[in-house]
Amino acid sequence: MSTTRIVVTGLGATSPVGGDVPSTWSALLAGTSGAALLTEDWADDLPVRIAARVAVEPLDVLDRVRARRLDRSGQFALIAALEAWADSGHTDTTVDSERLGVAIASGIGGVTTLLNNYDLLRDKGPRRVSPLSIPMLMPNSPAANVGLAFGAKAGVHTPVSACASGNEAIAHGIDMIRLGRADVVIVGGTEAAIHPLPLAAFAQMMALSRRHDEPERASRPWDTNRDGFVLGEGAAVLVIESAEHAAARGARVYAEVAGAGVTADAHDIAQPDPEGLGATRAMKAAFTESGLGPRDIVHINAHATSTPQGDVAECQAITNALGGEVDHVVVTSTKSMTGHLLGGAGALESVATILALRDRLVPPTINVDDLDPAVKLDIATEQRTLPSGDVAALNNSFGFGGHNVAIAFRSA
Amino acid sequence: MASTEEIRSGLADIVNEVAGIPADDVQLDKSFTDDLDVDSLSMVEVVVAAEETFGVKIPDDEVKNLKTVGDAVAFIETNQGTS
Numbered sequence: 001m002s003t004t005r006i007v008v009t010g011l012g013a014t015s016p017v018g019g020d021v022p023s024t025w026s027a028l029l030a031g032t033s034g035a036a037l038l039t040e041d042w043a044d045d046l047p048v049r050i051a052a053r054v055a056v057e058p059l060d061v062l063d064r065v066r067a068r069r070l071d072r073s074g075q076f077a078l079i080a081a082l083e084a085w086a087d088s089g090h091t092d093t094t095v096d097s098e099r100l101g102v103a104i105a106s107g108i109g110g111v112t113t114l115l116n117n118y119d120l121l122r123d124k125g126p127r128r129v130s131p132l133s134i135p136m137l138m139p140n141s142p143a144a145n146v147g148l149a150f151g152a153k154a155g156v157h158t159p160v161s162a163c164a165s166g167n168e169a170i171a172h173g174i175d176m177i178r179l180g181r182a183d184v185v186i187v188g189g190t191e192a193a194i195h196p197l198p199l200a201a202f203a204q205m206m207a208l209s210r211r212h213d214e215p216e217r218a219s220r221p222w223d224t225n226r227d228g229f230v231l232g233e234g235a236a237v238l239v240i241e242s243a244e245h246a247a248a249r250g251a252r253v254y255a256e257v258a259g260a261g262v263t264a265d266a267h268d269i270a271q272p273d274p275e276g277l278g279a280t281r282a283m284k285a286a287f288t289e290s291g292l293g294p295r296d297i298v299h300i301n302a303h304a305t306s307t308p309q310g311d312v313a314e315c316q317a318i319t320n321a322l323g324g325e326v327d328h329v330v331v332t333s334t335k336s337m338t339g340h341l342l343g344g345a346g347a348l349e350s351v352a353t354i355l356a357l358r359d360r361l362v363p364p365t366i367n368v369d370d371l372d373p374a375v376k377l378d379i380a381t382e383q384r385t386l387p388s389g390d391v392a393a394l395n396n397s398f399g400f401g402g403h404n405v406a407i408a409f410r411s412a
Numbered sequence: 413m414a415s416t417e418e419i420r421s422g423l424a425d426i427v428n429e430v431a432g433i434p435a436d437d438v439q440l441d442k443s444f445t446d447d448l449d450v451d452s453l454s455m456v457e458v459v460v461a462a463e464e465t466f467g468v469k470i471p472d473d474e475v476k477n478l479k480t481v482g483d484a485v486a487f488i489e490t491n492q493g494t495s
Contacts, residue, residue, distance in 0.1 A: 063432070064432065065430075065431060065432030068430075127460060127463075128460065130457065131453045131456035131457060132453055132457070135453070
């Protein structure tokens with residue numbers, strides 16, 4: 001296995017708490033919730049009417065004609081990618097296009113395009129179905145459109161593993177560079193699934209919080225009274241590149257993306273392994289691949305979605321993976337503020353993990369009024385600091401299907 | 413029935429909406445693909461919107477003959493009210 005060092009040189013995001021990375025990061029540090037009650041007419045009859053919409057509508061940012069050829073998930077991805085690319089300092093000449101790749105994930109794909117065009121088909125006939133439906137709804141559409149925007153020719157990929165997808169895209173980008181297929185990869189994840197059908201479907205799984213009287217407090221990972229996640233939307237994108245390539249162009253480096261651990265539970269299609277065995281193996285595999293060990297870890301951005309089973313299983317997994325070293329690890333769940341971005345979650349939380357290492361500040365997990373006694377970890381219920389020196393952090397993402405992906409980052 | 417200029421102007425608004433081309437550029441002698449950069453998928457959108465706006469049926473096998481804005485305006489003018 002090649003141990004090519006890989007660094008993060010650009011960040012981009014559009015999230016429920018901010019339209020870009022600086023606004024998102026300051027909102028997370030301040031403990032701001034992006035969740036609210038849905039006010040659309042279609043939400044009236046739903047059992048769950050809470051969601052975390054993006055803070056800035058994509059049409060306020062993107063050119064109208066460009067936006068109308070993209071599913072909402074593609075709009076988010078393009079906005080995040082444009083920010084990340086500009087942030088990285090790359091231009092048309094800083095990377096050979098045949099050495100530039102893309103790996104941008106989605107959990108569900110262009111679901112609103114699919115369903116809105118079905119409505120047109122049913123109500124107005126086949127002639128009214130958009131000829132752009134397929135290129136908009138295909139799950140690879142966000143990745144393909146980002147690839148087109150930057151002329152990426154080294155390979156454009158779309159890992160799909162439900163809520164682990166965003167982290168899997170980062171893992172795929174690491175592989176592309178270490179296998180020698182690319183020097184620079186634009187990686188990330190996106191999701192735009194706030195529509196009555198996905199909301200009704202997740203509600204039928206009893207996966208969503210129903211705390212309608214205080215929606216901004218509905219996402220409460222590890223709190224005793226948690227009752228499910230809040231569906232979020234948005235995207236985040238990272239520009240990663242070989243350390244050698246970044247150094248040659250004098251790029252600013254946020255952090256090193258040191259390695260990934262990718263495993264599967266083989267336990268159940270929707271329930272996490274109750275002992276978190278697959279998640280444990282993912283974190284251990286990230287240690288093996290990165291050369292880092294439990295003693296190096298000072299922070300974990302947990303998957304912790306605010307579901308009764310998953311939050312506790314992950315704690316067990318973290319304890320199993322880190323052993324006695326878990327005592328010096330500050331754990332947080334930014335989903336308490338952003339809700340759950342599904343295929344966008346891993347990427348957004350990786351951005352938060354990287355910025356936590358840069359600023360040595362951990363965003364709080366909000367709404368933990370009464371910590372579940374089963375949780376033995378050091379949960380950041382308020383903003384916390386991290387030690388100086390060379391330190392490392394993990395970002396966990398797990399998905400329906402039993403997918404587990406942990407990414408290890410080392411401070412720059 | 414709409415006049416030639418009314419049809420051109422209505423079509424120009426549709427091309428602007430679909431492809432972002434300034435409506436003033438959509439003149440009778442302009443080619444959709446060569447001059448206005450309307451790709452094949454956008455052309456389908458333009459055709460469907462024109463059918464709705466002008467009450468005309470534009471068969472799929474007719475679309476390939478509508479190379480210029482003038483071709484489309486002439487077809488619509490001749491066939492309006494037929495759908």
